[in-house]
């Protein structure tokens with residue numbers, strides 16, 4: 001007889017699924033989506049439906065280990081914690097606490113294990129703080145500049161839309177639980193338009209696919225605004241009552257007629273006109289904007305301009321209209337209580353995680369002497385990988401990695417500590433693709449000696465002699481503190497209620513029309529479009545040496561580097577998609593080994609010649625594990641640590657490269 005226990009998917013995905021695990025003889029045997037959850041609706045994506053392969057992987061790290069003479073030695077938790085605490089104390093004595101840098105991102109989306117006891121620990125330590133910019137900060141800055149909040153149309157309301165525009169959003173690959181609502185809307189006659197330089201699965205299923213140049217979305221958005229104003233399609237009543245600054249947008253948009261906008265962004269002018277007319281006249285019209293758009297030099301401005309469009313057309317008035325980039329701003333927990341920034345001895349310096357290579361190799365006053373990595377694999381996912389790796393190899397850098405599997409980053413560690421998966425610990429979950437707060441309880445026994453991050457940092461705090469009561473709090477204490485924020489969105493949401501119901505919708509109202517009454521900022525100051533430096537229209541000299549634009553967009557079957565242990569995922573990550581027009585003059589055919597390079601680095605991939613990329617653009621699905629790549633060169637040897645126009649994010653998708661056929665290796669003759 002199988003027992004069913006419920007949990008929450010903690011991976012970095014907007015869907016934040018409610019799921020169950022079926023257990024037989026104490027072992028998880030199957031995962032499934034919770035049919036009672038209004039967004040999960042009873043199914044999981046393919047990548048997490050197989051997640052038990054990770055839980056029970058032979059590669060799972062089960063015990064603390066220490067690097068000894070270039071190899072690994074199993075050690076006890078007591079030894080690991082004592083020695084790590086001892087090293088940190090010595091480093092603080094010699095160089096000060098700001099020479100210690102925590103490095104984490106969204107390996108878990110749980111509050112407690114993602115930004116709970118760890119933050120308390122590093123704040124109390126007085127360590128350097130990390131600006132967690134690597135994924136969404138530019139988009140957050142752009143969205144907030146236009147809308148004032150990181151909220152948007154609820155996914156459940158997409159079913160009411162008449163037009164859905166997936167802008168930089170591969171819904172099929174990275175937001176699959178939105179798809180049923182789109183299917184329902186299309187059954188009622190809605191149209192789906194996809195804007196993406198790549199013909200993704202979502203684009204292939206659309207009524208219309210527009211493929212702008214990478215990083216040129218701002219020009220496209222300004223062209224759309226031009227047509228809306230020029231043809232008198234704007235909702236004047238909404239603009240008057242619910243926006244400010246519209247005149248400045250009108251003036252700027254006047255400079256981007258479809259011909260000019262089209263030449264800047266690579267979309268035919270007639271398609272810009274058609275898109276603008278559709279957005280203005282097919283109400284409710286909703287834009288599903290995702291984070292691909294903001295990974296470029298003008299990424300924040302692009303998000304800001306796109307977020308203005310529903311205000312021009314009055315789409316926010318309608319249920320099923322508006323825009324969705326994120327819902328995270330509605331989860332207004334008590335961060336002060338959870339993270340305890342007040343524990344800092346003084347306001348410590350903040351370092352941008354997107355510049356890790358520079359930080360490890362150049363930061364001074366003081367230089368980084370210890371790096372504590374958790375929920376993240378920077379050796380693979382951070383831009384300018386050669387520099388990051390040089391930093392990780394630096395003599396005298398003490399490295400501790402909390403991990404489930406032996407990642408590229410764990411390979412550099414002095415100590416590796418085994419951590420639990422989301423199926424094995426308690427956590428509280430927000431979402432960035434819906435409005436349901438969820439509680440996850442342990443469904444499975446942790447294997448070996450794996451511990452949750454919360455417990456590891458609690459134990460480290462004890463070893464360091466931190467005696468503040470917050471370091472003795474239980475997970476339930478922390479959840480109660482986080483929920484006690486006074487936000488009306490969280491009113492009545494308690495641990496007990498989450499325990500009983502598992503998932504509780506925030507009090508955002510039903511229907512939730514976040515900007516039906518404004519106030520949207522249409523001030524276009526600073527929104528002028530300049531082609532990104534690393535683009536075919538940017539620096540001509542650079543473009544002549546590296547004439548192809550690389551988009552390292554997410555693998556549909558991967559999730560950042562989480563599934564680097566799956567050979568099938570890594571086979572996909574080994575491909576370079578190239579258009580026949582670019583492949584032919586280089587003598588490249590599908591299955592050929594190719595060398596991809598620029599001034600930052602080089603690596604080898606296998607050519608997949610196809611028309612799913614436009615001429616001049618190549619794609620490498622990301623993010624693979626470096627150790628699975630020839631010479632250990634992952635795709636981020638090519639990407640730049642240049643930052644976005646706002647928000648301090650990385651510009652992964654403005655990346656010029658050259659591609660040549662390898663002559664010194666045999667071809668594979670096939671590709672996955």
Ligand code: SF4
Pocket residue numbers: 009010011013014015016017044045046047048049176177559
């Ligand atoms: S990765 Fe996303 S779609 Fe897949 S189970 Fe997790 S939350 Fe759901």
